Amino acid sequence: MEKKATVMKFGGTSVQDAAAFARVAEIVSGEKENSPVVVTSAMAKVTDALLQAFEWAKKGNATTAFESLQPHFERHIKVAEELLGESGRKSLQLELDYAKQELNDLLVRVSRRSLPLQMLKDAIVSYGEQLSSRLLVEVCQAKKLNARHADARRLIVTDDEYGSAAPVWDQTERLIRLELQPLIAAGEIPVLGGFIAASRGGETTTLGRGGSDYSAALVGAALQAREIQIWTDVTGVLTCDPRICPEARTLKTLSYEEAAELAYFGAKVLHPKTIQPAVDLQIPVRVCNSRQPTEQGTMILPQSQSTPRLVKSIAYKKGITILHITSARMLGAYGFMSAIFQIFERHRTVIDVVTTSEVSVSLTLDDTAALEAIIKDLERIGTVEIEPNQAVVCVVGSGLRDTSGVAAQIFAAISDINISLISHGASSVNMTFVVQENVIGEVIKRLHDEFFTN
Numbered sequence: 001m002e003k004k005a006t007v008m009k010f011g012g013t014s015v016q017d018a019a020a021f022a023r024v025a026e027i028v029s030g031e032k033e034n035s036p037v038v039v040t041s042a043m044a045k046v047t048d049a050l051l052q053a054f055e056w057a058k059k060g061n062a063t064t065a066f067e068s069l070q071p072h073f074e075r076h077i078k079v080a081e082e083l084l085g086e087s088g089r090k091s092l093q094l095e096l097d098y099a100k101q102e103l104n105d106l107l108v109r110v111s112r113r114s115l116p117l118q119m120l121k122d123a124i125v126s127y128g129e130q131l132s133s134r135l136l137v138e139v140c141q142a143k144k145l146n147a148r149h150a151d152a153r154r155l156i157v158t159d160d161e162y163g164s165a166a167p168v169w170d171q172t173e174r175l176i177r178l179e180l181q182p183l184i185a186a187g188e189i190p191v192l193g194g195f196i197a198a199s200r201g202g203e204t205t206t207l208g209r210g211g212s213d214y215s216a217a218l219v220g221a222a223l224q225a226r227e228i229q230i231w232t233d234v235t236g237v238l239t240c241d242p243r244i245c246p247e248a249r250t251l252k253t254l255s256y257e258e259a260a261e262l263a264y265f266g267a268k269v270l271h272p273k274t275i276q277p278a279v280d281l282q283i284p285v286r287v288c289n290s291r292q293p294t295e296q297g298t299m300i301l302p303q304s305q306s307t308p309r310l311v312k313s314i315a316y317k318k319g320i321t322i323l324h325i326t327s328a329r330m331l332g333a334y335g336f337m338s339a340i341f342q343i344f345e346r347h348r349t350v351i352d353v354v355t356t357s358e359v360s361v362s363l364t365l366d367d368t369a370a371l372e373a374i375i376k377d378l379e380r381i382g383t384v385e386i387e388p389n390q391a392v393v394c395v396v397g398s399g400l401r402d403t404s405g406v407a408a409q410i411f412a413a414i415s416d417i418n419i420s421l422i423s424h425g426a427s428s429v430n431m432t433f434v435v436q437e438n439v440i441g442e443v444i445k446r447l448h449d450e451f452f453t454n
């Protein structure tokens with residue numbers, strides 16, 4: 001019987017320098033017998049640098065833009081010098097030379113607006129993963145691994161929503177199988193860049209910030225993998241963001257449902273879209289630490305296999321705007337909600353939390369790109385009030401499903417803090433509410449103390 005693949009995704013910090021690349025090769029080597037397929041992010045900070053370069057070029061400074069990337073090109077060369085032999089170094093240098101020429105050309109095009117900007121932006125930002133994946137192949141080969149580069153743009157087909165393209169599943173599944181299965185069968189280790197893809201027309205697209213997790217899940221689902229591993233800079237999914245609570249602890253297990261809520265409400269450790277492809281095929285997702293590879297990390301599993309616990313974790317998302325829409329016409333009228341939602345649909349804007357009363361609807365957004373136009377449309381229905389600088393807090397745990405005391409416990413812990421909008425999530429594994437952004441650190445710390453310290 002054919003062996004099932006193991007998809008291993010490495011985030012930006014897991015490939016930030018030579019030492020990190022060496023650890024990755026070591027970790028992949030440890031899975032050699034389990035048919036690994038490797039998905040890598042760009043080296044840490046490279047995506048940000050490419051986006052910044054794009055902005056400079058947009059302002060007409062293509063030369064400054066290109067020069068700003070020089071330190072990052074050098075970081076790739078430094079890894080090659082430390083870890084590769086002569087032939088590996090040469091082939092990396094060749095890749096880098098091509099990349100430089102192409103990037104220079106793209107940045108000039110941006111400054112001259114000679115192609116649609118969103119299309120050029122994705123083309124530019126894709127070089128982070130193009131280069132890191134080429135470099136990782138060389139590093140793996142230098143460690144005697146049978147690694148082979150696979151271009152993600154030949155595997156993942158998307159619509160042409162540049163910047164956050166949506167995969168076309170049937171084609172993607174077929175291409176991944178067609179291209180990768182023969183390599184795996186021949187004992188090779190495919191290595192591809194996450195985050196990047198191509199539209200049906202063949203233009204480079206990207207899956208949205210943090211999208212390499214999503215690429216890994218797509219590859220895992222198409223190959224019906226044994227397991228999808230997300231290797232990052234913390235040991236698994238923790239009880240909350242360790243940057244706010246250094247005492248946060250690793251969760252041994254999480255259900256798909258819990259992980260999806262956490263990711264959606266800001267736990268950056270997983271991209272929100274990562275879980276779905278795994279859920280459909282019940283593929284376990286493991287989150288582990290590339291700096292501490294022997295630690296267990298977190299297993300994300302179907303509900304039945306995960307241990308229930310009252311509260312598992314607390315996530316938050318800053319930069320939220322609340323809209324309150326009030327209309328006397330809403331009293332006893334139908335069609336009101338649908339009219340509101342149609343406006344958001346028309347402006348392609350996602351709503352996170354919704355609460356209603358007899359005459360008003362309050363909702364939260366994190367994408368305010370179309371806010372002005374949305375407000376204009378909403379004002380035809382009722383009066384609109386806006387509260388910027390808010391944060392959503394999301395307390396997650398399948399135990400919340402049938403525990404009435406948790407809400408009381410949450411709100412008692414922060415009784416002196418003003419809360420607007422409360423929603424006991426439809427999935428019933430979460431309790432979500434909104435506070436002012438400037439108190440978020442305090443709120444998270446108190447809740448973490450309440451549920452995890454004692």
Ligand code: ADP
Pocket residue numbers: 010011012013014041210231232233234236237238239240241242243266267268269270313314
């Ligand atoms: P990568 O580059 O590996 O994709 P990310 O920076 O996207 O890594 O995600 C890992 C980071 O997510 C951690 O360093 C941590 O600060 C943050 N994070 C936020 N919430 C959580 C959580 N509940 N558990 C673990 N990490 C979290």
Ligand code: ASP
Pocket residue numbers: 011012041042047048128194195208209210211212213
């Ligand atoms: N490099 C991309 C980003 O920084 C994708 C990823 O790392 O997942 O957003």
Ligand code: MG
Pocket residue numbers: 011210213268269270271
């Ligand atoms: Mg990430």
